[in-house]
Amino acid sequence: MSTRLIIPANFSYDDPLPFTCNQDSHVMLSILEYLVQATYLSVSAVLNSMIVYTIFRCKGKHSYRRNPFFVLYAAEAVMNVYSCVIEVLFGRLIIYMTPLCPALSPFFFTPSILTKLYFLLNHYCLAFKTLSQIAISFNRMTCVIFPVHHFKLWQNILAPVLVSLFVLPLGVTWNILVSRVYVNPNGAGFSVNYRDAVAWANISFLHLFHCIPCLFLMIVFFLASIFGLTMLENRLRSAERSLIIFTMTLGVETMLFAIAQIYFAFLAGYLPGIRPLMLLISFNVFDVLYVYSPIALILMNRQLRRDIFHLKGDDPGFLSASSHNQPAARVMAPVMH
Structure with missing residues (x-):
């Protein structure tokens, strides 16, 4: 029989919220589900770590750090690594390792700094990823619209953009700081939830406040990028087309996430x-991107693939729209194959 956590209408911040774990009639299936998810999340964490290491290790002619696209991707990759690791070690563990529920859940019946940090940083990372899609999409647009001035433009704006990416997600998580975070039954395990202290500022609404401008701007940037591609030379167009497709595919994640937040904020x-479908979309949409983004970038970028795995081969060249007409600044181009 399923157990529900019933939250009293009036309770103080420190009141315990106990519950009894549901019985799991398919323990081995739950453990297998955890192992599958832990495997692909671990692969994503390893690949993203390798990409970040390569970006900051390579110097000179092959310096990825001089290319704003790779710097922006590295910032998002760091968030992906954290998200994957914490999900493997805590988030998915408490949901699917059901024999742990009776032993672990009592430690979280009263407010815990662990669950507070987990829940807060989880939503911080989600907001960060949403905003980073705007920055990456804008970077690709300027690359094809302003190929001559792209590099100089990003020399001036890269630092403020990065600061904004790390600061603006706080606009999503501030209500969590003052709200009660608790654990509740989830299947035969348990998960982390919260009761908002400021009713109008629920987490779905605040995420949506970020998602809607993000979707609008990404559509504008995508259309402008497509137009810009028609203006490039064929040699540069083929390289930039692949990277724009990669970026727009990542943007689909934001669209699906926004749809889920619209539902939870206004239509639930x-x-x-x-509701089960929306929960499924909200829960799994980022898992797909965690796995897709590093694999796609490595497969599509020949030079990055060679640098990560120390493969031998001829230098594929580094010219693209981002370094076109910039002979003094040999910025490594995102040559995609």
């Missing part, structure tokens, strides 16, 4: 029947 009470 009117359309309860599709």
Whole structure:
């Protein structure tokens, strides 16, 4: 029989919220599900770590750090590594390792700094990824629209953009800081949830506040990028086309996440029947991107692939729209193959 956590109408911040774990009739299946998710999340963490290491290790002619696209991707990759590691070690562990539920859950019936940090940083990373899609999409647009001035433009704006990426997600998480974070039954395990202290500033609404401008701007940047591609030389167009497709595919994640947040913020009470589907989308949409983004970037970028795995081969060249007409600044181009 399923157990629900019933939250009293009035309770203080420190009141315990106990519950009894549900019985799991398919323990081995739950453990297998955890192992599958832990495997692909671990692969994502390893690949993203290798990409970040390569970006900051290579110097001179092959310096990825001089290319703003790779710097922006590295910032997002760091967030991906954290998200994957914490999910493997805590988030998915408490959901799917059901024999742990009776032993671990009592430690979190009262407020815990661990669950508070986990929940807060989880939503911080989600907001960061949403905003980083704007920055990466804008970077690709300027690369094809302003190929001559792209490098100089990003020399001036890269630092402020990075600062904004790390500061603006706080606009999503501030309500969590003052709210009660608790654990509740999830299947035969348990997961982390919260009760907002400021009712109008629920987490779905705040995520949506970021997602809507993000979607609008990404559509504008995508259309402008497509137009810019038609203006490039064929040699440069083929390289930039692949990277723009890669960037727009990442943007699909933001669109699906926004749809889920629209539902939870405004429609959950009117359309309860599709709640399982929305939970599935919200829960798994980032998993797909965690795995897709590092694998796709490594497969599509020949030079990055060679540098990561120390493969031998001829220098594929480094010219692209981002370094076109910039002979003094040999910025390594995202040559995609």
